[in-house]
Amino acid sequence: MSVDIATVKRVARLARIAVSEEEANRMTGELNGILGFVEQLSEVDVAGVEPMTSVTPMAMKKREDAVTDGDKADDIVANAPASDRNFFLVPKVVE
């Protein structure tokens, strides 16, 4: 499978990365190089093979459903580019 420049622009939009015409053009070639490289996986017979979902075979760890952390709003907004009274500030999203 290969991608054209329109697909690259659509994927960039999905990934929320602005790309210039020139970047999209260059990336089309590079992405096709990578997709061409991974194409060889189609020759592997994977019939009846389970996909790997856990690297180490283990049951998901569980803990008691209790609050163990919190009350640190100051810490959470400490690195925000813009915040006000422990809220993150963003451009207006609703009219």
Next chain:
Amino acid sequence: MTDLTRLTIAEAREKLAAKEFSAAELTDAYLAAIEAANPAINAYVTVTADKARAMAKASDARIAAGKAGALEGIPLGIKDLFGTEGVHTQACSHILDGFRPRYESTVTQNLWNDGAVMLGKLNMDEFAMGSSNETSYYGPVKNPWRAKGSNADLVPGGSSGGSAAAVAAFLCAGATATDTGGSIRQPAAFTGTVGIKPTYGRCSRFGVVAFASSLDQAGPIARDVRDAAILLRSMASVDDKDTTSVDLPVPDYEAALGQSLKGMKIGIPKEYRVDGMPEEIEALWQQGIAWLKDAGAEIVDITLPHTKYALPAYYIVAPAEASSNLARYDGVRYGLRVDGKDIVDMYEKTRAAGFGTEVKRRILIGTYVLSAGYYDAYYLRAQKVRTLIKRDFELAFQAGVDAILTPATPSSAFGIADEDLAADPVKMYLNDIFTVTVNMAGLPGLSVPAGLDHKGLPLGLQLIGKPFEEETLFRTAHVIEQAAGRFSPTKWW
């Protein structure tokens, strides 16, 4: 006085305990070495001199009180991927501009609990995506090694290039690193240092900036096998903050050193003999086989038939997980923000300005393979291939193989700004051809220096073990180290 920075961790530990010098003196020696060398090597992106001196002073107090920890007073460098409270943590990316976490990663906390001293944060490929340390926002790291009779700058490998270069150039006693596809073992091989990626689940991932969560694993880079064993024992732990952390006690890895290899079976996989591999790498491999045979190990040929599919499967799984993990960098909660006409425009401009070319490339690949209609063809198939890769190893281990010996890299260190590699991303990816299978299967892998090539540059051998049998790797690597000797660069910086 002898140069304190030349001591291994084991040697420094002994001399600190005997009060031959203080932790403060040892730390000062490293800080002076960094100040002199870092402008040339660029291994550190930030040096925490005041913090290091305060930590060393506290170590001296604990040593005096007879309360020394396992790494008391040992000065370490920390890869910029590890969250360090109040200290620069940017994964060497512009998008995390100014980020100083309010928490400490479990791995670094374990080191401080054992008395280690932090010298600063080490350079790396942006978000650990790269094999040459050239994708860092802070510029490339220079390998302390140069080819005989040449002044050309070489890469230290990547992504843990700063870690490997700092250890090789005596700018820290040891370093933390991380490995998603070879990022500990390839730079260790390129710099004549020892690096181990432990089994997935051995070191906690809590507080480590995520790249590909099912592949990422922390480990040390050190001057010799013993130091790597000492560091891993402190770094590893069982951690409730990481649900993939495995409930197994951490053994004393150092105790495995010096044990006999008699009765051990070492597998040699024929699939690691790749087209175009330099003759020297093959010779090095044969030399390694001979050393292990001499030490009493039995050598057996094995087959890992899905080896060639590991790298293509990796370049689906890793970018897919990365595209998801890196969605959090949106200019809202931390790091860089570039204003836009609305919120989507702000996201797009922030991410365009904040991420470098390689990171964008991988996010786009990941977004594409996960997008509607392509998931089964790419991601699901790659995860099935991953099962087959793991099964290859399981069959070898079931047949009685204790560890597997392979070359660590298909070449020695290459030049900074290599035009061939810059022109073709896939060529750069091929650097990880021998290391990536180990991440795909979640196994432990260790790279140990085994010789120099005709240019006088270090080459490494890789040992692959069964899950949670890191001790076997240390024991075997120690035999190779004893036979091969240790390698240090000639100082030019």
